[in-house]
Amino acid sequence: MIDIHSHILPSIDDGAQTLADAIAMAKAAVAEGITTIIATPHHRNGTFDNDKQSVIQHVYALNEALRTHRIPLSILPGQEVRIHGELIEHYRDGDILPLTETKYVLVELPNNHVPRYTDQLIFDMQLQGLVPIIAHPERNSELIENPNKLYDLVKKGALTQLTAASIAGKFGKNIKKFSIQIIEANLAHLIASDAHNITTRAFHLREAYDVIQKQFGSQAVYVFQENAELLVAGETLYKDAPGRIKTKKFFGIF
Template sequence: MIDLHCHILPRLDDGAESNASSLSMAKMAEKQGITKIVATPHHKNSIYENKKIDILLHVANLNYELRNAGINVEILPGQEIRMYGEFIEDFENGELLTVGGNSEYVLIEFPSGYIPQYAEKLLFDLQMKGLLPIIVHPERNQEILEHPDKLYKLVKNGALTQVTASSYIGYFGKRIRRLTEQLIEANLAHFIASDAHNTTTRPFHLAEAYERLQLQMGDDYRFYFQENAETIISGQHIHKEPPTYLHLKKKFLGLF
């Protein structure tokens, strides 16, 4: 398995706190059957800034430690980039990383409470520059929770999405789990990744998510999501199914 979204690099953000923590996370990943992890420290989220050159150095150092420790997991470079206005300019200046370092895909994070007003335009402009935006954990965005039709429009216009393994197995509650299921069913999700931060409160859960996906949706869905992750890392383009319009109906008293 390949994990496209993980905060395993030590001391860069709210993920691994030390080299020992990074090694513990890698051991846990190895037990889950994960062979490659894209390290995606936060960037431009108003708290953390992690530029390409620094991430590449930390990835090289961690891979060296993993080899010495006999842990058979490879770390690849990436970023979880909060959407901001100078995105394209900073990419052209060499500050931003694509998924794995050599693909055309970029992980983009919305603020947790809303979709930025300029999101549609920026996502379109990125595609015009040859980049393929992946919106991370849309199921945990409050505006999308209330108006999933807004995500449909972005996906219809070419954006991709990555749901979190923990969301799919219910770690963040029933409401988020149900929306995650609906996004998968409506072809509004294209990748599953861990977004792991540690081995305790935010572990991987990727193997459990794939097992649940296979049980709930069948072998074809599991193969599709796993193959998509592999396709990105190999530098190719994924296959997308047409999305289905998704609108959550409100229940009595306006409660979901």
């Protein structure tokens, strides 16, 4: 399995705090069947800044450490970029690192709202040849209250990544329910861990795929896993998966 969102790089954000933490996360990932992880430290979120070059250096160092410890896991470079008005400018300046240097950029919304300029930014990113992937929309309170907004963002060209722990119920019943509804509505494209550690914010990727398997069948699991592979290869992702949809009824918008 490939995990496209994690905070495994040590000492640079609120994820792994030490190399020992990162090694423990790597071992836990391998135990779940994960072979490749994109490291996506926070960037421009008001607390942490991790520009492109520094992430690439940290990824190199962690891969070296994994080799030394004989852990069969490969780390690829990425970022979780908080959306901000100058994102395009910062991309042009070489500050923004798309996931494993493809066209896909993992973007994070604030927790409690969707800034007004988000639609325009999604449009502008696509003009630059980039594809925004919205991280964990199921945890954003404005989208929970107004799911039609998520439908609009996807129709405008954004992809979405649901967090495995949300699907596994670790953030409570409501977030799990909303995650399932997003999948039902065909508005989810990727599943990833957003793991920060091995205790309170662990991987739960296997568990999430088990839930998806039970609710939507193996075709859905295949599409999500294949999308992670396609992403790493820089190819176009499946936006639709015949057979995945249990019901087309979603918040009355279909």
